[in-house]
Amino acid sequence: MLRRLTIRDFVIVDRLELEFGAGFGALTGETGAGKSILLDALGLALGSRADSGVVRVGQAKADIVAEFGLPPGGGLADWLDEQELPPDDDTVILRRVVDANGRGKAWINGVPVTLAQLRVAGDWLADIHGQHAHHALLRADAQRQLLDTHAGAAPLGAAVATCWREWQRISELRRNAELDSAASARERELLTWQLKELKDLAFNGEEWVELNAEHGRLAHAAGLMEGADETLEALGEGDYAVSVVLGRLDARLDEMSSIDASLNEVRDLLASAAIQADEALHALRRYRDRLDLDPQRLGEIERRITAVMDVARKYRVAPEALPELEANWCQRLTELEASADPARLEAAEAAARAAYDAAASRLSAARAPAAVKLSAEITEAMQSLAMEGGRFEVSLAPCEPTLHGAENVEFLVAANQGQSLRGLAKVASGGELSRIGLAIQVMTSRDSATPTLIFDEVDVGIGGRVAEIVGKLLHRLGRDRQVLCVTHLPQVAACADWQWQIAKAERGGETLSAVTALDAGQRVEEIARMLGGVSITDTTRRHAAEMLGQV
Template identity: 75%
Template sequence: MLRRLTIRDFVIVDRLELDFLAGFGALTGETGAGKSILLDALGLALGGRADAGAVRVGRDKADIAAEFDLPADGGLTDWLAAQDLPADEGMAILRRVVEAGGRSRAWINGVPVTQAQLREAGDRLADIHGQHAHHALLRGDAQRALIDAHAAAEHLAKEVADRFRDWQRLVELRRAAEQDSAASERERALLAWQIDELRNLAFDAGEWAEINQEHARLAHAAGLMEGADEALATLGEGEGAVTSLLRHICVRVDAMADIDPGLGDLRELLSGAAIQADEALHALRRYRDRLDLDPQRLAEIERRIGAVTDLARKYRVDPEGLPDLLDEWVRKLDELVAQADPVHLAEQEAQAGAAYDQAASRLSAARRPAAERLSSEISEAMQTLAMAGGQFAVALEPCAPSAHGVETVEFRVAANPSQPLRPLAKVASGGELSRIGLAIQVMTSRDSATPTLIFDEVDVGIGGGVAEIVGKLLHRLGRERQVLCVTHLPQVAACADWQWNIAKSNRGDEVVSAVTPLEADGRIEEIARMLGGVNITDTTRRHAAEMLGVSPAL
């Protein structure tokens, strides 16, 4: 659940630190006082869209942080661990900063994250129902998504969409193979010829370095032999050879060191030099013995380099890239061969179609009981929402296979017993739509795994006894989840476990919003204000106290 919300310089909020409670909480206050602004700030912390208008006028940035208890199911804990965002003492802290220029940054548990990561974590922590959310229920895609969520079948819906795409791709390939066989044959023939050309070259990337090294040695063999001969003569095979001179010097210094021990270090240095010179002489002799002029091998290497270079230039790749090009062409030819066989493609198409049928059948099997259950729940709720005798139904009508399954999903309603069931979009009035939409939101919220549910003036368009029933629905929901509700209805607010008043005031040239937690007397006064407007009488206060089930302090 949401534990704390900290807001800095957001719209008309300068600084707020709010500690939230469990159960059903009502946020009330005059229109424009900033009730929905609090939820907008929370929406930003949950990964909502940001813009420069979120920043308080005259400030550099808005800063919002929301602290949540981790859900008990462990799903978010596992997700945070997978993202390398470990939770601290069972808490998740989501933070969002929006700069005056519109740029935003996000953190989870103090670690920078993307907006997508913030939104994914936010979706697991809280679910916000906006005041116009019921209008979305008029759209077929929203109705389908809702019933799939109610059926816990989102994964099945995704599988159906994926399998439909795979199936249709094979349908298109099979049709293309039937219609473009001549063009495909020419492409395959050209590709096969190119593959043979590279295979006949029998070239691999490792060979390129080897033949270039051998070519350099063969091409400069004469110079290498001349240099080796000169070095051998200087080191040990000519008059005044270095090795002979070093040995002579070593003998003289040895004799001198016997007389003067201070020459011991010099004797060791010269001795080591003589040994290294002898080793270099032997190594150079071995190198010279291997050197030989081989014009035939040089010509052979040059032809090989020329063949590799010509093909690399022809196909516009580096010589080292020729093996990878060959692999790519082989894969492409295999695909073209498979795509050029209508019979084989038809078999694959049939298999993909069967896989789609199976997935669509599982989705339909999940949707049917969910549709019946939701139809019954909403119809029952309508009886208490000033629509006695009304009926709600989720109609599943067969349709041609699509990415959404083999049936359409349509919400139908009859507001009273004398009317037939007709599409929700065509028959519901504004007030009826508000009531039905709220009932749907409350009922389907039970399916949500999110621990915090937020309703932003979703009770607009209702009043009287219906409002009291809505309040009781939210209170009942608050026994299972944390429920926050922005409301103007005293009947709804009176059902809350706790209540805050949001008010705005002038502070110099600035307008600021403040939040006041209400105790028993404060709640009576606020409910009375919601009931009676500007002039609050003792009668209004008694009525407010009665709604709250407490005794007024008059």
């Protein structure tokens, strides 16, 4: 869960250090006091986009640090290990800095990361439902993704998409083969001839290295022989050869060191030099014995090099690239031969279609029970949200095969008794849409593995008894995970396990946001303010205390 949030110079916040508790927490305060600003700051730490406008006026940068407990299950821990971002004990720290010029930086556990990496970690740690999240549910793709997530079928959906793309690729190959058979035949003929030329050349990259090395030796054989003879004479022949002189000096120093031991080191060094000179002499003699002038072999090598160079120039590649060119042509010829065989392509297309059908069938089988279950849960929730007799249904209408499966997913709603089911996008009342959207968010959040759920004024458009029911829904949700809710409704706030008040304050000529953790007495006053507005009476306070006592 979210343990601590530190905010510096963000919009109208100069510096805040907040420690969060478990369960359901309510963030309340006057309109414009900065309630949603806290969640916007947290959103930045979780990887949302930012611009220079988030930096407090007159400051160089905004700095947000969010500290989370490592969720159980190992998923995030494994990902952090893969990215070499190990947590400190069970703590994950996300940090985001945005400069006044709009540039930003991000860290996870003190290590610089990309914004994409920050988002991945953020998705494991928290889920934010914004004020207008229910509007996203009007999109068909959002409805489908929500159902698949609820059903645990996201991997099946990805498999269907992979099979679809492979099926379409092979289908396109077959169609292209049918449309362009003549051009394909000409290309096959040319490739066959070119590959024969390369196969006849029988060339490989290792041979090229060996050819050049041997050519260098043979082309300079005379010079090498002359140099070897000259060096052999200097090293080992004649009275003043190096090895002979070193031998005499070594013997002389050996006599001298028997008289003066301080010469032992010099004697040893000279003895080592004599040994090395002798070894060099023997090695050079062996090398000279192998050297020979071989004009015939030199000519063979030069003809081979010329043949390789001619083919390389013809196809405009470096000689060492000829083996790779041959491999590419072989692969292309294989593809063309396959495309020239209609029966083979049709069989491959049929196999790809069968693989798609099998994957889509598995996805449909996972979606069907989840759709029934979600329909019943949302319908039940609607009865307590002032939509008695209303119905919700996840429709799975069979359709032609698509990237997303063999059925269209659509949310259908009848907001009142006796009304027919219609698409969620056609619900006329904004209040009804808000309530249905809230029910969907709360119900589907129960299946989420995300440990922290955040609701930013998702209770807009409701009130009275319905607001109390929403508060109780969030309170029940808070038994299993951490729930944070920005709300303007006293009925919702009264259901929270803990409550913070966000207010504006004047400091140093600036209007800044301040946060107060409310105790029991302060909660009564805040709930009373939310109930009664400017004028708070004893009756309002008793009503507030009564509401808090009902939780």
